[in-house]
Amino acid sequence: MSNHGKIDRTGRRTGRWLIAAVLGAVGVGLAYLSWLVRFDDPWWSSTLGNMAVAVLLLVPAEWALNWARIGFKRITRAAEQAQATAQEAVNTANQTARSLDEVRDSLLQRQFDEHETHLDMYRHMFSDPSREALIRGLRRAADESITSPSGVRSPIWESDLHYRFVLGGPDEDSLTINVETDDGTVLTFREWNDGVAPVDFYQQLVEAVREVGGDLGVGLNLPTESVKDLSEMLEFVAEKRSQELAGHRSTLKHIIERREGWFFTDEAVLPKHDLGYRIDVDRLDEMDWENHLRGKTWYDASYALDFARRLYHVQEQPPKTRPTSGPPLMEPRNF
Structure with missing residues (x-):
């Protein structure tokens, strides 16, 4: 509390004491006068006595009023303090709630960003034609058991041929692409060696399809379309497997190929x-x-x-067929 506040409180207290002293002195004086004229003028004696009583009664009334004011102020201060404390608690609770909501939103955003980064690895298999992007996406799918350990296939458009993408071991940076029939017979293959430009390697795949008699003609022998289908399939599967409760992690695994929307895995x-x-x-x-x-x-x-x-x-x-007799x-x- 400041010195100015203390001086103000002391001044108010002194003023109340002065008022009480003056009232007391006036009351006593009136009583004394009443006593002096009690024989000479009884009426005035009675009047002065009543006035003395009235004035003297003001002293305790003033004290009572003062105590009432003090009590009321204390109650008011206590109520204000309680209200301030309650409001502070509400503000703290609201701030905590806002803080938790912000943490929740931040966690969700991080998870969605991580998921999009995950999906981008499969999208880049087509948008980025480099050997590194293709190997990176295939490796991620293999590590997550999305694709078959023997490699994943993608159909060659409007034919009974398929490209199978086969990675080397976990510590090997190699990629071989087979041209196969429906039953998995390898007709030919090409290995994408480091340093070979994407356009040159994809031309090798064009020539591989021609080599086995699968070329459908001008503008129809495009291995990039098979890579695009593979990229979209892996993105679709990763999206389906993103939440355990969806139930697809136990079925969409070790995929050999997707054909006309049907999935063919090692097991089913x-x-x-x-x-x-x-x-x-x-x-x-x-x-x-x-x-x-x-x-x-x-x-x-x-x-x-x-x-x-x-x-x-x-x-x-x-x-x-059902037998002609016996139980069904x-x-x-x-x-």
Whole structure:
């Protein structure tokens, strides 16, 4: 508290004492006068006595009023302090809430930025034609078990041929691209050596397709389109696998190829209509899958399953027929 405030409080206290002393003196004086004239003039004596009583009563009234003022001021100060404390607590709580929201938003933004950086590795496989960008994207997909350890394939447009992209070992900086048939037979291959310009290597792939009789003519032999399809497929899969609760990390893995939207992995075939539905490779010959999937209105299943049987070297079994007698066969289960 400042010196000015202390002086002001002392002055107010002295003034209250002076008022009380004056009132007391006046009261006593009136009482004394009343006593002096009690015999000479009883009426004045009575009047002065009443006045003395009234004046003397003002002293305790003044003190009572003063104490009331003091008490009221104390209550007011306490209420103001409590209100200030409560407001400070509210402000602190609001600030904490804002701070946590800001932390949450910052964490989310970092995660989204990291995810976009992750996806950019696959986008750059096409937007950046360099050998390093292609190897970097393929290596990331292999490390995350997105692609098959034996390499990932991409269809060659409007043909039954495929490019398979095969990396060297974890410590090797090598990339080989095979030209294969549906069943994985390697017809020819090209290795992209360090220092070879992108346009020169892609021309080698053009010549590799011509070498095996797969060239469709002018403007139709473009290996860059196969790389673009591969880049988009890996980006799509990485997006699907970005959250564990979505359930795709356990199915979209060890992918060999995506063809017409269907995924073919080392373990299963995943229809494009429902990526949570899987047909295990070792069960492709167990039932008439074509009719079963046609019942789900997946009318492209026949083409996809024919391709799968060639890819996995599975012999199609004839559909089972019901016997003319005996208990009925069990209906196929919905796998």
